[in-house]
Every structure is written in C-alpha cells, then in structure tokens.
Amino acid sequence: MRLEELSAIMRENGIVGAGGAGFPSYAKLNMKADTIILNCAECEPLLRLHRQLLADKSFEIMTALTEVAEAVEADQIIIAVKDHYKAAIESVKANMSSFPKVKIGLLEDIYPSGDEIVTIYETTKRVVPPGKLPIEVGVIVYNVETMYNLYMAITNKKPVTHKYITVAGEVKNPGTFLVPLGMTFDEVVTLTGGPVIENYAYISGGPMTGRIGAGTELVTKTSNAILVLPENNFVVKKKKTPVSLSMKQAASVCCQCRMCTDLCPRNLLGYPIEPHAFMRGATTGQIGDVRPYLNTQFCSQCGVCEMYACGQGLNPRTLLGEFKKKMAQNGLRPAPEDIVFSEVNPGRDYRCVPMPRLRARLGLATYDKPAPMSPQEITVKKVKIAMSQHIGAPAAPAVKVGDKVTEGQVIGMADTSKLGVNIHSSVNGTVIDVNDRFVTIEA
Ligand code: SF4
Ligand code: SF4
Structure with a gap:
C-alpha cells in the first residue's frame, strides 16, 4: 500500500497512539524509515493489555506492521518485548515464517523501557537527539493496540470505537476488557466485580505516568488502565501532593x-x-x-x-x-x-x-497479579464521547440531537488542515446531547 493511502486510512478511521498522549498515527508516516518498532515493553507496573493482545492477535499485528514497513520502505520490523512475556513471544514466533522482515528485540525488565527513546536505544543502540522525533534516526514506533486497530481498519474497514483497558488493584477480579469509548470509569470497574475496600482512589493510566482519575471520567482512545488503590498507598499520596x-x-x-x-x-x-x-x-x-x-x-x-x-x-x-x-x-x-x-x-x-x-x-507488589482478557461483550445504556481524545486539534461534532447513529459512524470530523483524526460512535443509538466537547448517545 502507498504511504498516502495508508495515512488516509489511519486518519479516517481515527487511529492514534493507543496510550500516552495519543499522537495521531498518520502523522508519523510523512517520511521514509529503515526500521519499524512495535513497542510491547509495557513497562508500567500492573499494566497487562499489550502483552496479552500481542499473544492473542500476533498475526493481525504483524500484518499491519508489514503494511507500514512496505509503505515507508523499511527493511526491518523489531518487536520490542520483555523476555518474560512468554505467551506473546511464542505467538510471534509461530507466525515469523510468514513475515520475513520481523525480528524480536528482547528488552530487560527495567523501567522505563517503554519510553520510546529508551525502547529505540535498547533495540537498535541509536539515540534520538534531544528535541527530535524517532524518524531522525530512521525509526517509527507504534504500540500493539495501535497496530491492531490499523489491521481492523485495513481488513475489516472498522474504525476505532472501543478501547482495551486493564483494571487492577483492590478489585474483585482484575481483568482486561474491550469497552466502548465514552463509558465511565465507574462502569468499567464494575466489570471486575467492583472495589473490595472502602477508601480507594482511581489512578488513570500506570502508577508512574498516570494521574488521579474519577469515577465519572470517560474512556478515551488513550485510556490504558484504571488502578484501584487504597487512599494511603504511596502512589496515591504522591499524586495528590499539591x-x-x-x-x-x-x-x-x-x-x-x-x-x-x-x-x-x-x-x-x-x-x-x-x-x-x-x-x-x-x-x-x-x-x-x-x-x-x-x-x-x-x-x-x-x-x-x-x-x-x-x-x-x-x-x-x-x-x-x-x-x-x-x-x-x-x-x-x-x-x-x-x-x-x-x-x-x-x-x-x-x-x-x-x-x-x-x-x-511503590507499594504495588501485592497487586502484581494476572488481569486476563475478558471474552465478555460489553453493552452500555449511554456513552459520552469526547471530541478531544488525544494530542492535536479536537474534532468538530458532525451530528445533532435526535440523529440515529450506528457503531462506527463518524460523529466528529477532523479539520484536515490541522493535526487530528475523526471520532466515531461506539454504539448504535440516538444522539441526546451535543456540544463542542462531547457527543452523548443513548444506546
Ligand atoms: S521525570 Fe525525572 S527521571 Fe524522568 S526524565 Fe524527567 S527528570 Fe528525568
Ligand atoms: S534530595 Fe534533591 S538532589 Fe537529591 S534526589 Fe531529591 S530532589 Fe534530587
């Protein structure tokens, strides 16, 4: 596939970095590169989704990586993964004969091996100069879910409507769930059976780079994890210090x-x-x-x-x-x-x-437990979908109150003159509220 074609697919299907700041993925495809790195370091304590998704969907992810490598004329694809992510490594190895450009780059169990500047150094020994982007050293980095989303867009014409999210800590059954964008954190935590202590706080994201979250917070394309931790946990106290x-x-x-x-x-x-x-x-x-x-x-x-x-x-x-x-x-x-x-x-x-x-x-050793992928199909009564879910310009609402929408329909249109991507409905339903920041849909 040509670079422009792949870039348009990413933009129209709302593909951004599925985690971190959510850099729009098409914007990384403006130059040739010699190396594509799949970042499966998942270096924040308690996070689980990337290694599990790679174990489950390695063929799909390697297919998407190969499309990217061909478009930018890269000679190699490095799957950067820690050596104890055994299931993910086995799954990749089982498909390697079909993807000659792919090799595995084993990472040590250190923090922050998932910071892309560190990942690039650990796998290629190249150092991205301060203030520059990875492309400066011929590298493009994508994460696991981003590449799975690209596969779904290319082969199934399915835009980004859902997000994988790990829920861990003081909950009944820690797990990783595929949930519709616009669901609340409280609703997601309920899927685990709920908190098992009274005085707890949510951390949105990992314990190192995440922040204090709220039950009313909405799932976006960059929501990777919700950690339910005691109010007196070190991480919570640190993040609450003014x-x-x-x-x-x-x-x-x-x-x-x-x-x-x-x-x-x-x-x-x-x-x-x-x-x-x-x-x-x-x-x-x-x-x-x-x-x-x-x-x-x-x-x-x-x-x-x-x-x-x-x-x-x-x-x-x-x-x-x-x-x-x-x-x-x-x-x-x-x-x-x-x-x-x-x-x-x-x-x-x-x-x-x-x-x-x-x-x-961090006082998290006791929570270092499996958070397996749930096969459950999640349904909700209502979603409130943010028009700004990542770095760049927000999308402009493209629907009005009373409109009937279907899952995958564009409800927020990106301004093509700015950095940004389209936003899609995560449910079939009726639009009940619209403003510059959110579109609310009754499912
Ligand atoms: S957060 Fe601290 S340790 Fe990390 S890059 Fe900044 S100064 Fe360095
Ligand atoms: S005491 Fe000061 S110099 Fe030493 S680690 Fe803390 S902030 Fe840094």
Missing part, C-alpha cells in the same frame, strides 16, 4: 545529593536534563544559569526521580512538569545551539531501575 507543597518541601530539604539526576533515564542517554540542578535553581531563585530551566523541555515525565530516586521524598518530576508546561504556553524552547548532548553514560546499565524493586517501592 504543587505548592512540593515546592515548599523542595526548598526545605533538597540536599543536592543528585540521585534524581544520576538515575534519570534521559540523562543516562546523554540528554541535557539535570533535575537536581533545576531543584537547586527553582528553590533558591538562582537565575545566573538558565539551562536547568530550559532543559526541562527534555523531561519525559517518567517519574523515576520522584517515585524512586529521591531519598527525601521530593517531587522533581511534578515541579519540572509545571515549568515545562509554562514554557510551552509561552513558546519558549532552548535554541538548537544551546542543546549540549553528551555520550550515553558508561554506567547506564548499572543505574537502570529494576521492575521488582520499583513495584516494591
């Missing part, structure tokens, strides 16, 4: 030990990011050197510094994130000539964060 308190704590007790910088996965790859220097500057009002501020741009928000490295319990990631957001709002970026990019740290291998230690540090 920024103002994090700043006061930092000013009082940051001892400049540098552990946050020494374990920072981006710093270890040579990126000019030094959280300890930012903490020093931000808490003392130092303005002589602006680099620690400008370099917040290169923070991936992985959370290693505040969830694992800092012995004082401080929150560098949160403070860097706030600063990074303000910089973006003001259009501030480091000038290319100011970006000092070093070699990969020779001690990197000894400073990567092992997953068992991370799970223990």
Whole structure:
C-alpha cells in the first residue's frame, strides 16, 4: 500500500497512539524509515493489555506492521518485548515464517523501557537527539493496540470505537476488557466485580505516568488502565501532593545529593536534563544559569526521580512538569545551539531501575497479579464521547440531537488542515446531547 493511502486510512478511521498522549498515527508516516518498532515493553507496573493482545492477535499485528514497513520502505520490523512475556513471544514466533522482515528485540525488565527513546536505544543502540522525533534516526514506533486497530481498519474497514483497558488493584477480579469509548470509569470497574475496600482512589493510566482519575471520567482512545488503590498507598499520596507543597518541601530539604539526576533515564542517554540542578535553581531563585530551566523541555515525565530516586521524598518530576508546561504556553524552547548532548553514560546499565524493586517501592507488589482478557461483550445504556481524545486539534461534532447513529459512524470530523483524526460512535443509538466537547448517545 502507498504511504498516502495508508495515512488516509489511519486518519479516517481515527487511529492514534493507543496510550500516552495519543499522537495521531498518520502523522508519523510523512517520511521514509529503515526500521519499524512495535513497542510491547509495557513497562508500567500492573499494566497487562499489550502483552496479552500481542499473544492473542500476533498475526493481525504483524500484518499491519508489514503494511507500514512496505509503505515507508523499511527493511526491518523489531518487536520490542520483555523476555518474560512468554505467551506473546511464542505467538510471534509461530507466525515469523510468514513475515520475513520481523525480528524480536528482547528488552530487560527495567523501567522505563517503554519510553520510546529508551525502547529505540535498547533495540537498535541509536539515540534520538534531544528535541527530535524517532524518524531522525530512521525509526517509527507504534504500540500493539495501535497496530491492531490499523489491521481492523485495513481488513475489516472498522474504525476505532472501543478501547482495551486493564483494571487492577483492590478489585474483585482484575481483568482486561474491550469497552466502548465514552463509558465511565465507574462502569468499567464494575466489570471486575467492583472495589473490595472502602477508601480507594482511581489512578488513570500506570502508577508512574498516570494521574488521579474519577469515577465519572470517560474512556478515551488513550485510556490504558484504571488502578484501584487504597487512599494511603504511596502512589496515591504522591499524586495528590499539591504543587505548592512540593515546592515548599523542595526548598526545605533538597540536599543536592543528585540521585534524581544520576538515575534519570534521559540523562543516562546523554540528554541535557539535570533535575537536581533545576531543584537547586527553582528553590533558591538562582537565575545566573538558565539551562536547568530550559532543559526541562527534555523531561519525559517518567517519574523515576520522584517515585524512586529521591531519598527525601521530593517531587522533581511534578515541579519540572509545571515549568515545562509554562514554557510551552509561552513558546519558549532552548535554541538548537544551546542543546549540549553528551555520550550515553558508561554506567547506564548499572543505574537502570529494576521492575521488582520499583513495584516494591511503590507499594504495588501485592497487586502484581494476572488481569486476563475478558471474552465478555460489553453493552452500555449511554456513552459520552469526547471530541478531544488525544494530542492535536479536537474534532468538530458532525451530528445533532435526535440523529440515529450506528457503531462506527463518524460523529466528529477532523479539520484536515490541522493535526487530528475523526471520532466515531461506539454504539448504535440516538444522539441526546451535543456540544463542542462531547457527543452523548443513548444506546
Ligand atoms: S534526589 Fe531529591 S534530595 Fe537529591 S538532589 Fe534530587 S530532589 Fe534533591
Ligand atoms: S521525570 Fe525525572 S527521571 Fe524522568 S526524565 Fe524527567 S527528570 Fe528525568
């Protein structure tokens, strides 16, 4: 298939990165690449969906990867997967003879091996320069569900209407469910039999990069997991700490030990990011050197510094994130000539964060249980579908109150002059409410 044709399929069928920021997938297909990487690192504790989907649908996913590789003229497809994802690896191996370009790239059980800059380094030893995209080193990265969605769009003409989501933690039966977009988190958690404790909080996404969620929150194309954790769990307490308190704590007790910088996965790859220097500057009002501020741009928000490295319990990631957001709002970026990019740290291998230690540090070891794929077909009475579900411009509602819609019908149209994709109905039903942000449908 030609590049333009594949790109149009992705756009029309609403395909975005199924997790993270949800970068529209067609936008990665604007240049030739030599390598396609399937990111099945799934490095956040308790998440389960990617490895299970790959085990279940490896033929479909490898078919989609091959379409992408042919369109961009790539010579190799690397399936990046941890060596203990046995079922996924066996499933891929069983189909490899039909897909000559595919090879397996085994990842160590470290965090954050799923940060695409880290995944690329671990599988190809190429380092994406700070501020650049993977295509700069000839690589395009897609995740497992994104490629499954592409397969469904190409072969079954089925757009993205549902999302796989893992529910884990303090619930009766942890599991992974395929649910319609626009379902609420409370409804999804009910599918497990519900919470088994009284005082709990939801984490939307993984424990490291996710955030506090609410029962009324709606499933979108980037919802990967709902974790139900006790209110007094370390992860919940960390994520509920106000920024103002994090700043006061930092000013009082940051001892400049540098552990946050020494374990920072981006710093270890040579990126000019030094959280300890930012903490020093931000808490003392130092303005002589602006680099620690400008370099917040290169923070991936992985959370290693505040969830694992800092012995004082401080929150560098949160403070860097706030600063990074303000910089973006003001259009501030480091000038290319100011970006000092070093070699990969020779001690990197000894400073990567092992997953068992991370799970223990986060107080999550007891929840590290299977969350099997549920065969259940989920039905709902109503869905409220967001017109903005990913990075880029929101879609414009393309239906009005009273319209009858069918599953897969376009209900939000992307502006073709901007970054964005169409949004589709996840049910058959009647539109009961429309505004700029949501379309609500009674099933
Ligand atoms: S690890 Fe904590 S105490 Fe040490 S420099 Fe970083 S923020 Fe400060
Ligand atoms: S969150 Fe912390 S550890 Fe992660 S990239 Fe940013 S500064 Fe480095």
